[in-house]
Amino acid sequence: MGDRAAWTAGTACKSEHTDDRMRVAERALAELARRGASGEVHVASVSGLTAEFSAGKLRNCSADGRVHLSVRASRSGRIGFYSTTDASNPGEAVERALETAECGEELEIAFPSRGIPGGDMPPAAFDPEVADMAADALVRQVGALTAEVEAATPGSQVRSAGRRETEDTVLVNTAGGVVRDRHTALTLFVELSRFAAEDVLLLFQEAGAARLHDPAVEGFPARLGDLYGAAATQAGLAPGKRRVVLAPEAAYVLLAPMFQGVNGLNAVRGTSPLIGKVGSQVLDSRFTLTDDPWLDWAIGSALWDEEGTPTRRKHVFRGGVFKGFLHDLRSAAMGRTESTGNGRRVRGQAPQIGPYSLVIEPGDLPMADLLAEADGGLYVASVIGGGPGGLAGAFSHPVGVGYLVKDGRLAGRVKDVAIAGNVYDLGRHGLVGLEDRTHTVGSMYGAALKVPHILLDGVDVAGK
Amino acid sequence: MDPNLKDRISSALAGCGGDFADIRVEIAESTRVAYRGGRLEAAAQSRDVGGIVRVLVGGRWGIATFNDLGDLAARLREARDCGAATAEGGDVRLAETEPVQDDAPAPMVSDWRTVALADKLALACGYSDLLMGQPLIKDARASLSERFSQCYYANSEGALIYDERPYAVISFSATARDSDQVQEASRSLATRYDYGSLAGREDLALEAARRARALLAAPPVKGGVYPVILSPEMGGLFVHEAFGHLSEADFQADNPQAQAMMTLGRKFGRPILNVVDDASLSGLRGSLKYDDEGVRTGPTYLIREGVLFGRLHHRESAGIMGERVTGNARATFYRYPPIVRMTNTAILGGETPFEEMLAGIKLGVYAVNAGGGQTMFENFAFACPGAYMIRDGKVAELVRDVNFGGNLFETLANIDAVGNDFRWAASGGGCGKGQEMMLPVGMGAPHVRVQGVLIGGR
Numbered sequence: 043m044g045d046r047a048a049w050t051a052g053t054a055c056k057s058e059h060t061d062d063r064m065r066v067a068e069r070a071l072a073e074l075a076r077r078g079a080s081g082e083v084h085v086a087s088v089s090g091l092t093a094e095f096s097a098g099k100l101r102n103c104s105a106d107g108r109v110h111l112s113v114r115a116s117r118s119g120r121i122g123f124y125s126t127t128d129a130s131n132p133g134e135a136v137e138r139a140l141e142t143a144e145c146g147e148e149l150e151i152a153f154p155s156r157g158i159p160g161g162d163m164p165p166a167a168f169d170p171e172v173a174d175m176a177a178d179a180l181v182r183q184v185g186a187l188t189a190e191v192e193a194a195t196p197g198s199q200v201r202s203a204g205r206r207e208t209e210d211t212v213l214v215n216t217a218g219g220v221v222r223d224r225h226t227a228l229t230l231f232v233e234l235s236r237f238a239a240e241d242v243l244l245l246f247q248e249a250g251a252a253r254l255h256d257p258a259v260e261g262f263p264a265r266l267g268d269l270y271g272a273a274a275t276q277a278g279l280a281p282g283k284r285r286v287v288l289a290p291e292a293a294y295v296l297l298a299p300m301f302q303g304v305n306g307l308n309a310v311r312g313t314s315p316l317i318g319k320v321g322s323q324v325l326d327s328r329f330t331l332t333d334d335p336w337l338d339w340a341i342g343s344a345l346w347d348e349e350g351t352p353t354r355r356k357h358v359f360r361g362g363v364f365k366g367f368l369h370d371l372r373s374a375a376m377g378r379t380e381s382t383g384n385g386r387r388v389r390g391q392a393p394q395i396g397p398y399s400l401v402i403e404p405g406d407l408p409m410a411d412l413l414a415e416a417d418g419g420l421y422v423a424s425v426i427g428g429g430p431g432g433l434a435g436a437f438s439h440p441v442g443v444g445y446l447v448k449d450g451r452l453a454g455r456v457k458d459v460a461i462a463g464n465v466y467d468l469g470r471h472g473l474v475g476l477e478d479r480t481h482t483v484g485s486m487y488g489a490a491l492k493v494p495h496i497l498l499d500g501v502d503v504a505g506k
Numbered sequence: 507m508d509p510n511l512k513d514r515i516s517s518a519l520a521g522c523g524g525d526f527a528d529i530r531v532e533i534a535e536s537t538r539v540a541y542r543g544g545r546l547e548a549a550a551q552s553r554d555v556g557g558i559v560r561v562l563v564g565g566r567w568g569i570a571t572f573n574d575l576g577d578l579a580a581r582l583r584e585a586r587d588c589g590a591a592t593a594e595g596g597d598v599r600l601a602e603t604e605p606v607q608d609d610a611p612a613p614m615v616s617d618w619r620t621v622a623l624a625d626k627l628a629l630a631c632g633y634s635d636l637l638m639g640q641p642l643i644k645d646a647r648a649s650l651s652e653r654f655s656q657c658y659y660a661n662s663e664g665a666l667i668y669d670e671r672p673y674a675v676i677s678f679s680a681t682a683r684d685s686d687q688v689q690e691a692s693r694s695l696a697t698r699y700d701y702g703s704l705a706g707r708e709d710l711a712l713e714a715a716r717r718a719r720a721l722l723a724a725p726p727v728k729g730g731v732y733p734v735i736l737s738p739e740m741g742g743l744f745v746h747e748a749f750g751h752l753s754e755a756d757f758q759a760d761n762p763q764a765q766a767m768m769t770l771g772r773k774f775g776r777p778i779l780n781v782v783d784d785a786s787l788s789g790l791r792g793s794l795k796y797d798d799e800g801v802r803t804g805p806t807y808l809i810r811e812g813v814l815f816g817r818l819h820h821r822e823s824a825g826i827m828g829e830r831v832t833g834n835a836r837a838t839f840y841r842y843p844p845i846v847r848m849t850n851t852a853i854l855g856g857e858t859p860f861e862e863m864l865a866g867i868k869l870g871v872y873a874v875n876a877g878g879g880q881t882m883f884e885n886f887a888f889a890c891p892g893a894y895m896i897r898d899g900k901v902a903e904l905v906r907d908v909n910f911g912g913n914l915f916e917t918l919a920n921i922d923a924v925g926n927d928f929r930w931a932a933s934g935g936g937c938g939k940g941q942e943m944m945l946p947v948g949m950g951a952p953h954v955r956v957q958g959v960l961i962g963g964r
Binding site (some may be wrong): 127181199280 | 528542543545546547548549550551552554555556560566567568569570571572573584585587588591592596598623624627638644645681683686687688689690726729730731757760761763766825841843859878879880881882883884885886887888889897907908909910911912913915958960961962
């Protein structure tokens, strides 16, 4: 955590790197004002190192550095957007943004002035040990992880990658808003495979954190070793309505359709099935989902979003009750409401609605009890495909790696099965229980997931 | 083309050190306009300038990517230093190719760079208004995305290539809502050289609206195992997902288990099955004259008469496996090193008429609309937002929420009829692999019948 005296509203973090970006941003902002327009300028500078291993050997090590200058301009009630990786001419970027605004979207966006942060302290998001990590140190770390996974999964073929990244961003707007941010990220990825005649096992594990030593990026080898070992034998499962355990890595089966439902743009457009249900019991009362931008050391945690709106920790579902849609400035303007601080950016693109860390509250079932409850059911470690019907809550996925649950353990790999259902039906009537702890896994829409194992009843399982 | 830039790239490579080095620079101009729900959602332009250098040091790649084209020699030194980050020896070796020097400008028929932004907006707006005026359509999107990339490639062996790569796509999606029921359907059309071909396609927009509306009344498919007829659009997606990714040799090159599984000569299907990848065909979504290592492209047979015949390579995988380079080194943007990717991949046409395929099915599924797909090598999945049941040899009712999955080996072996109506998909899809999304690829097939396909459903 930082020292409160070290920051003030609108200056979350300051470094020599942000000064360069600030000069570019201020030049563009001055040009916007000179041209009688309002708007915002976002400058992001990213530098990173990546190391990739395959078959126990370092394949490549790469350094990257890039800058994105993005201008969103508003003039005569119309919005235009331009982005470029050539930050040497901010005036031209403004010119091109205004050109698109001439015939752009009709919308009055209220760009935020210097906001008062919702939190007391900025979340810890910058680790100098990550920022300064040299290539040989990164190579050693990824190499050690690879060796550990290989030892835990004898006979497997392992590919792995590690990346450390530092991002400096500056956001300024014509309402006086100024946000400077600097954060780090260390992400690790492991893919292991086992090929034998017509039997292929493919397991993935991915995690990231803003700091070098974090529980989120530790524990890979043991988890992969467990799943790998349990796949040594095969088991069968008859099709029908079954109990299904969703592993934390498979939680997006539920979260992806839910995010479509809670996305404020879908509310404005009239296509969300949650319209008219704010404050209503939508899911089982044990289900609480939080969008948390303030988790220390989670990738992307911030006191302001990437449009300059103060972020806040908010329940999306609390005790199964739907608490509200997520908005950025644009959807808020369209829906005549306020941004929830969910304006996120994919570099080079206009802001869009995105979550931060998505946290499902744990339940009261120790893992052993949860597996006992799932006896005869399916443990889903991964699924394939996005599946159709996301807006209405329907999901349908072939299972990538699944296991039969028998006698409180994973009793062999089940192949060639698919699961289907509706997240709102199952979430309301099919929740058997939640594990009593959470796991930080991968990401979805750029958000870290911190979720428990979830046991559902009545999931449609199709198979041969 | 900027001759000065070409000269600078070429001279930066002189004396760069390492066993091999190359530079790829890309200057891309993009425009995207989109209407959603009858109102303009986005009018955005971008200019992306940057490059990537690779230096092979002691059997390992050192790589640097950058935006500033000012000091290319410094970027090469940076890459070389990255490659030397460890003393551990690597085993990367490159297959030999003939260094090419060529300029390959795009043969534009009607160039979107000369069309005013207002005219592009008017085109998308017209489609948007048409969509929003359709019964039960509560939301619709009409968008135009275009990109024109100027690519420069040079390597330490003497290759020096300038290549233009234009892509444009017009996309429609329609969302129909009736009470709590919400359904969506989409269509798209891609072109490489002809902006004019994107006008006058109201038929595609109306088809998206009609499909979304029809899905409102369609029941979910009942999960199970069925004989399935894939439309040419679905057949192209199927071969891309279910087999194409398995033929990309970068995952095999250092994996003896995978090599054993993919031994050339292995029988994968019946003699009616032929699969090819070919970037050299003109004007398709995955067409290229040179790949991103400067290798001239051409056809590669992957399956010939049911037997595994070839695989796709970049120079590294071909070098390690001792096979011929196929020109399949591709990167979505300059930020990524090239990896092995498909280009235009197809099941070649056979002899069976569609009606004859239907006649053999008592209860089955006719998969018409392609959604997204994914593979885990052995297993694959793809979504089909709309499909029809087949009953007693006839196409019957529409069903929704269809998601196919299956085992690659079983499914290829279970292809028992290949149609006589081959066509390339005209849609504007892309392919994701690793961190890279939406690489333009072409897909083609005739109607294909597969026995015993697993369909997830409720």
